[in-house]
Amino acid sequence: MTTPCSACPLRRREHFVEMTRDEVRQTEAFKAGEMTIEPGTHLLIEGAGSAQLYTALSGMGLRYKSLADGSRQVLNIIFPGDFVGLQAGVMGEMKHSVVARTQMTLCVFDRNEFYSFVRSSPNRGFDVTWLAAMEEHFLGEALATVGQRDASDRIAWALVRIYQRGQALGMVNGGGLMPFPFRQQDLADLLGLSLVHTNKTLARLRRHNLVRWQDGQLAIPGLEPMAEMAGLELEPPPRRPLI
Amino acid sequence: MTTPCSACPLRRREHFVEMTRDEVRQTEAFKAGEMTIEPGTHLLIEGAGSAQLYTALSGMGLRYKSLADGSRQVLNIIFPGDFVGLQAGVMGEMKHSVVARTQMTLCVFDRNEFYSFVRSSPNRGFDVTWLAAMEEHFLGEALATVGQRDASDRIAWALVRIYQRGQALGMVNGGGLMPFPFRQQDLADLLGLSLVHTNKTLARLRRHNLVRWQDGQLAIPGLEPMAEMAGLELEPPPRRPLI
DNA sequence: CGAGTGATTGACGCAGATCAAGCGAAGTGG
């Protein structure tokens, strides 16, 4: 039923760094099982400890924090290959929640094994650190975007970042479309904007034919000007390790 | 001239987790030297690779990103005991800059040794991961604050967080004052506010006798209501590893 | 004493929040 790591379809993608035979074996030993969840399901809940850690195999979701007044900050989007639950792994408790936006399949790991997994090989420990540092970098960029840029620049930043990730993962089809199973409210909560203003700003980007987003699919005809607005280079993201 | 790790004054503080004799020895071996820099000196520059990593021994500074339009996002504040340069360590290039706001003394490590240091003991590797995860958590909280809260709540959040950190490090003196060698512009850039609005909001907090900040010293007479505004609990932060 | 740096305060304007209403598509149940 479950995919063995040796046959993992993600590992083949060149977006991920190769693993040695030993690393595959260690990961396989770490893996406790596989699970599939439906859209809208919460995988992890803020404040709760979790006995499991996950790697997304397919599907998309998002991480968010909710505040006392009921508002919500989306921290980032979860793509296939993302390692989920590191905070619970090292700190014992999640500081944000994770919810699925499509059906998702996930590798399940046992939190109790995490420490020994990291020990198992210094390379794997280093990989986890690399992922954490990358996440830190991403959040810093998000903070700079939300703190310093106006609405259209923020939207451009988010969409370009997401699209780049989709490209790296081969999720963009021949027509330049990638799956984008989110609501405008999700984008608004990611960028610190109201839903209404997000909608109006998106409408403007659409009118200028910079963005196409409908039926859960995203295309960016104006990728270059959008990246320009976002202050981003159009380079493929670095290859990342897979846990 | 340089302090041996075995005599490190920080390690004694209970804010930091104890280290085994072996860990102290490994860290000592990793340490390449010590340096002191003056206020305003840039320790690391965004985009540049760095041959060194650092741990702050004394003094304070801040990390920031600068944007194309000249604006600046402060990512966080550097306290004694903070490990600086992890991104350069794992990714080869800094994604933000670091500048000193007081005179700072720093332990210097050689980036080339970083990988073998992490290997040297699985515990030390885990510590680095822990720090990265903590940083990620902090940035997530900052993002939620900047994205979702109004000016006075943002300021309350930042000042309470900073003050808590100061308490944990024993930087708060009998009068409830801690050193706070920053400008209002720094706080504004941390919180995504303009200098003017930051100033006016601070004035209001001062009038209500919630905050005292002058001559580079900070006190929070209204710590409880401030924490309430900030949506924070008044617990001491978790003990952190020291690199 | 003039120059530079940071804090402060008032006046004004706007980006974006809030309020409100309507629309189409997809259930759902009687």
Place this chain on the structure above:
DNA sequence: CCACTTCGCTTGATCTGCGTCAATCACTCG
């Protein structure tokens, strides 16, 4: 098969928190 609800998207009107501009003040320093 048709009312009725729900959910997400859209759009107009109005309001406001915060940005911007500009001037002043207190200090420090050469």
